[in-house]
Amino acid sequence: xxxxxxxxxxxxxxxxxxxxxxxxxxxxxxxxxxxxxxxxxxxxxxxxxxxxxxxxxxxxxxxxxxxxxxxxxxxxxxxxxxxxxxxxxxxxxxxxxxxxxxxxxxxxxxxxxxxxxxxxxxxxxxxxxxxxxxxxxxxxxxxxxxxxxxxxxxxxxxxxxxxxxxxxxxxxxxxxxxxxxxxxxxxxxxxxxxxxxxxxxxxxxxxxxxxxxxxxxxxxxxxxxxxxxxxxxxxxxxxxxxxxxxxxxxxxxxxxxxxxxxxxxxxxxxxxxxxxxxxxxxxxxxxxxxxxxxxxxxxxxxxxxxxxxxxxxxxxxxxxxxxxxxxxxxxxxxxxxxxxxxxxxxxx
Numbered sequence: 001x002x003x004x005x006x007x008x009x010x011x012x013x014x015x016x017x018x019x020x021x022x023x024x025x026x027x028x029x030x031x032x033x034x035x036x037x038x039x040x041x042x043x044x045x046x047x048x049x050x051x052x053x054x055x056x057x058x059x060x061x062x063x064x065x066x067x068x069x070x071x072x073x074x075x076x077x078x079x080x081x082x083x084x085x086x087x088x089x090x091x092x093x094x095x096x097x098x099x100x101x102x103x104x105x106x107x108x109x110x111x112x113x114x115x116x117x118x119x120x121x122x123x124x125x126x127x128x129x130x131x132x133x134x135x136x137x138x139x140x141x142x143x144x145x146x147x148x149x150x151x152x153x154x155x156x157x158x159x160x161x162x163x164x165x166x167x168x169x170x171x172x173x174x175x176x177x178x179x180x181x182x183x184x185x186x187x188x189x190x191x192x193x194x195x196x197x198x199x200x201x202x203x204x205x206x207x208x209x210x211x212x213x214x215x216x217x218x219x220x221x222x223x224x225x226x227x228x229x230x231x232x233x234x235x236x237x238x239x240x241x242x243x244x245x246x247x248x249x250x251x252x253x254x255x256x257x258x259x260x261x262x263x264x265x266x267x268x269x270x271x272x273x274x275x276x277x278x279x280x281x282x283x284x285x286x287x288x289x290x291x292x293x294x295x296x297x298x299x300x301x302x303x304x305x306x307x308x309x310x311x312x313x314x315x316x317x318x319x320x321x322x323x324x325x326x327x328x329x330x331x332x333x334x335x336x337x338x339x340x341x342x343x344x345x346x347x348x
Contacts, residue, residue, distance in 0.1 A: 028239040032069040040085070044073040048238055051075075054224040055216040057345050064235040066227040066243065079221030092221055099218045101211070102252065108209040108259060112182035185209075186259055191278055193268045207272030209259060212251065212340055229344050246293050248336045258337035261330060265323065269313075274341050278313065288342040296335045301327075 033046050049068045052061045067074050071082040083092035091098050100106060185206040188196040195204045217225045228235045233247035248254060263272070270276060274283030281287070298306050301318030317323050323330045 029068045032240070033072055036069075036072060040073070043076065051223070051226055053226040053229070054220055055214070062226075062235065064226040064228055065238060066231075066233075066235065068238060069240070069243070070227070074223045079223045082222060086222075090222075094213055094217050094220055094225060096218075099211075099213060099215075102255060103211045103213045103215060103218065105215060106211040107185060107206070108211070108255070109183045109185045110260070186263055186272060188272045189263070189268045191268055207263075207267075209273060212255065214344065232339055232342060232344075246339055246342075248339050251336070251340060254333060254336045254340060258333045261324070261333060262337055265317065266334065274338065282338050283341040285343060288339070293335050293339060296338055297331055300331050300334055 027046075029048065030046055033044075037044075037046070048065060049072045051064045051067050051074070053064060054061075056062075071077070071085055074082045077085075079092040083090045185204075186209055187204040188207050190196050197203060198205050213229060217229055226235070227233075230251050231248050232251075234242055234245045237243040237245065266279075266282075268277070269279035270282050275281055276284075295308065299308055299314065301316070303309055303314040303316030303319065304312045305316040305319055315322055318327050318331055321327060
């Protein structure tokens, strides 16, 4: 009896040892690194690469592993060369111009071509906008928490705004103006899709859609900031599927194109900044941390025809073709916009 038990334990131990060896030899990132090495030269070890962003998150320097596959030699080649290898128009440094448009101190405004008078419905002004049919494959690079409360700061872009006050109160928000006089902020809507006016000023209340790059990262290169502050996702994963979980692949493009689509179709139920209303809050960090992007895609595409929201008031935006074409791209655009409300500092 004792011999049989010893045999079982021995077999289990050998199986565990074999599994450990398999995991060590079956390195999912290795083929990607080998392909990278064949193109750029192998002056780095084929292993998991660690990057420690320069800025602390919750008092700690956080390990990031995106460079394992994308630029495993980033510390040697520097941010400028790394940006070239990552793709065209990828920023090497979070410069003043980038921060002015996408920093958390920047208030987002409509493009000038989509602007209308403050008393007009945002939906009306949106109908004249070329951004009413955005694509999820828009421009390269950056994401994390537009919902973070921050005072609007000076901007150098038609899509940004300048504010004379640091307060985020409704009155101060209403007083915010865009750097381009033809542009205007996004406004808070009621459940009927009408602009909400501040009773004290009788002017539209501005939706505080701020940028996603924290101030602490301004002026840093991508070798100092890491990738996650812009792209979200899983900073610890070492396989492609895990690393790309809940990833925003094109945050600059999402930030430029998704707000109009969201306002036209979602804001009157879920709130201008995802705070909720007739629908649940989309900027809730617990929900964002629990639900993955597949869930949000199903919710938007299937709506009340899917089991997640059966018999609710959620429209089936995809099934009933309620979104502009291409529908799949626009559903993904909304999913990525919702994901951008997940705050970088709240990630594991």
